[in-house]
Amino acid sequence: QQPVQSPQAVILREGEDAVINCSSSKALYSVHWYRQKHGEAPVFLMILLKGGEQKGHEKISASFNEKKQQSSLYLTASQLSYSGTYFCGTEAGTASKLTFGTGTRLQVTL
Amino acid sequence: DTAVSQTPKYLVTQMGNDKSIKCEQNLGHDTMYWYKQDSKKFLKIMFSYNNKELIINETVPNRFSPKSPDKAHLNLHINSLELGDSAVYFCASKGGRAEAFFGQGTRLTVV
Numbered sequence: 001q002q003p004v005q006s007p008q009a010v011i012l013r014e015g016e017d018a019v020i021n022c023s024s025s026k027a028l029y030s031v032h033w034y035r036q037k038h039g040e041a042p043v044f045l046m047i048l049l050k051g052g053e054q055k056g057h058e059k060i061s062a063s064f065n066e067k068k069q070q071s072s073l074y075l076t077a078s079q080l081s082y083s084g085t086y087f088c089g090t091e092a093g094t095a096s097k098l099t100f101g102t103g104t105r106l107q108v109t110l
Numbered sequence: 111d112t113a114v115s116q117t118p119k120y121l122v123t124q125m126g127n128d129k130s131i132k133c134e135q136n137l138g139h140d141t142m143y144w145y146k147q148d149s150k151k152f153l154k155i156m157f158s159y160n161n162k163e164l165i166i167n168e169t170v171p172n173r174f175s176p177k178s179p180d181k182a183h184l185n186l187h188i189n190s191l192e193l194g195d196s197a198v199y200f201c202a203s204k205g206g207r208a209e210a211f212f213g214q215g216t217r218l219t220v221v
């Protein structure tokens with residue numbers, strides 16, 4: 001079963017902040033975050049590993065609650081370029097299965 | 111150099127035809143995937159290969175047959191295409207517990 005993201009969609013004005021949540025029913029080893037712009041492939045933003053290690057984007061931060069199998073992506077001072085659909089991807093055990101969440105469509109306006 | 115390349119980018123075909131999509135990665139990754147993205151934009155995993163071996167088959171119809179001749183290539187052959195197969199298909203590769211890199215996608219339209 002795929003992870004559930006919330007909200008499904010959000011509209012922001014430039015400069016506002018947003019939080020996107022990802023929740024899984026399985027014990028997770030890692031959580032990935034990707035952004036997909038219309039007509040393009042998903043692009044990696046951040047990875048959070050069990051145990052606290054993080055790698056990723058300078059201007060975007062995220063948290064990973066291992067006990068609750070939840071992750072949140074924090075977008076601060078949003079820019080027009082942040083618009084797109086955000087997906088979390090989860091690994092629960094095997095590194096060979098990366099399962100993506102339901103997606104969150106984010107639109108940043110002037 | 112493109113890290114993950116898949117061809118073709120667009121594919122329009124009639125119902126009942128057989129078609130293939132090719133994928134190649136030059137990142138030295140052990141794991142490759144096929145994902146299907148439907149009109150609702152869900153990214154659904156179809157297959158996962160690790161070092162040329164099929165690891166995951168997510169209850170995909172038998173009409174879909176992946177083939178990995180070596181760990182840098184993962185092709186997808188689809189027999190007897192149906193209207194419901196219309197979607198964007200993404201190939202991706204990943205090395206261990208690191209990020210996945212996606213190909214540009216193949217938009218398949220079955221008419």
